[in-house]
Amino acid sequence: MKKNEEIMVNIDDMDLNGHGLTHLSGNIIKVRGAIKGQKAKVKIKKIKGEEIEADVVEVLERSPLEHGDVCKHFGKCGGCAYLNINYEDQLKLKEDYVKKLLDEAGIKDFEFLGIVRSPDAFLYRNKMEYTFGKDDNGISQLGLHVKGRYYDIVTTEDCRIVDSDFITCLKNVLRYVEEHGLPHYNIKTHEGYLRHLVVRKAANTGEILINIVTTSQINHDFSKLVEMFNGISLKGRLIGILHTVNDSYSDTVKCEKLKVLYGRDYIIEEILGLKFKISAFSFFQTNSKGAEKLYSIAREFAGEISNKVLFDLYCGTGTIGIIMAPLAKKVIGVELVEEAVDAARENAQLNGLGNIQFIAGDVAQKIKEINEKPDVVVLDPPRPGVNPKAILDIIKLNPEKIIYVSCNPVSLTRDLKMFNERQYKVEKVKCVDMFPHTPHVECVTLMSRV
Template structure:
């Protein structure tokens, strides 16, 4: 990284201001334009905009810049959807017509696959989220302060990590979330409870995490604090229970976290009221969701995504399915009623315990789940899979685990990806190992952001 660059007779430096016409969008959500002979990447900018930006980084002939002002808006942009948009960093594309968002995501994925040399496959486009608004079943709100120093509870301000924007409304969640947020903020302000300042590492209140099951209406509220002071939460419990909600509060939790990072981490958990889980339903099956277990944040979108994966897997009758990076076992459990056997592997012990419990919960006796690194556990399994489903973290699978999967020689591999960059790289490795990408389809699980899920069907090539 350089603070300045001289190229082709043009001198550029960090902090310099540019006016750029955005002509394309690349993953992860960079608007692309050109200035002289430099390629300019601006986070959140979209095709058709003219943007005033400040250079942040220069690497070779590529400039990364921060938007300062939208000088000219794209023709398809819209306004007035949310009063917090622009200040809140939660949404990137809320100002865009939803159909345009889908086009951008579809094109981002196709360009990454093209760049990896993945060709001659059926691209099936992108499915829209069943809900464009109020689709999230989980939100992590942060306690902080605004520019005036007042206590806030909401999302980090865009470009200002140490400021938190109060959310009077949020189009990503239903009204129950905002009612709970406002109740928690009022309680904290009335009791003069200090927020945790990540710069000084002092304070008490860190996060408020709300999870809601769409099918059952069950709600879990989790207040996250440091151990720097003691607090009687009886007033908070009563206030939360007294809110008139569409859903039902089934648990109120207190999580202790003294880690320095801003992530929600559980060092100790206390149940203040009720129980420490909610029950959700997907495709006719029930899943127990604990406060820190992974579950897709778009319930109806998850049903569409898993239907897509099940379709790509084909007929599972009398077949053995490996569910790799299985988390709480959701995909494997959904496939288990048709399969002969499901074997799941997951690194996190807590998630594996949840997967085992979810299998019992649905009276499925053909599921076995192992704890450990996927690449290592695969070397110790004797069963041969007919179908392998992989749903890895954003970092992807990688050559070592792919090599171990290929050694089993499964006829079909279904790759469910939350990061099309690592998906493209991994698909290249699979094809080099004698497999062929047959079809790819995208699922929009996160409207108004640049994130997109992608499912690929990979088949073994027989000479």
């Protein structure tokens, strides 16, 4: 095979990185966006050793998994990869993939509890980060990146994974900036004004926060925008409108200066009877009702902890620790990001919890400094997983149980193998679909000390 060669393939399998997989002449070809069961013409895009990547040129035969009920942006928008797959089949694909990874890692003799569906398969997201741009015809756009094209944006007004309040905010902000002739920021030239629109809506309280992110290249008065939104009918309750200034070159939402245009700079969400303050820049699970399922499983795996000390490592804004605290003797959370620790402390205070402590710093270092020893350790690391040195230090703590909450099955299985080789047996694994119509899946694992 050569680069740019076009070949006919049958898609035999899928991974959770948005690739269909086909086997040809002893090689595995990863086909971006392809679905198991399709027959397709594909173009070879990259050959690196045994790794071969390709793009779909034309679908010759549809997969039995496919259906046609998709939004009008599907295929162009880089958001949902699995929207054209029946939801039950999506769940089966994710469940099978996780089980396959565990089998390949040699994890044996444990209880695999399958996958828990998202309570809402559609309209489930509580946060959307939209980008300003223009299409090839010079028409203003506000939405998500075009699939495979870093600089191009499509206005996602028919999005199926957010409720109508997000679409209302998007359309009205786009109309406002067009009426005022405000230019979008060009990531290539670093010139322009409008960068992002971030909308957050608490699923259980209905509170809405709008954040306009711009550069400092224009001094615009957004008072008319506030007036406009005061006259707009929303299903939820608009709590705040913010203006964030970001002059960094990276295409991410950063805060160099923040101004509250209206209301307050945070919303309150309720999860399992507890309140959480979510600022414009706080990390919080983007599926609130799915998070309730995820944290309930972690709480169930912890078992009876009324006289136990629990460590919540990589705790972020402290969500899991705060949910465990009413049931535990004491909870200690450790997180590297100081701003997240500040938010965790504030959320603990908001819920009147006096038996929880949060420490800012590197997990591997801080757990050596804590005098108390945990009975239960909860791990909720970022996608790369747990540093191997930190795993060894966690094992030295000698907890009775370790509960590992993972957003990446690949790093999870790698870490479980290391724990398994060092006196911790995997007892249970349960998947949770927090992100319907995408390749992502969360897993909760219970390990016990042998």
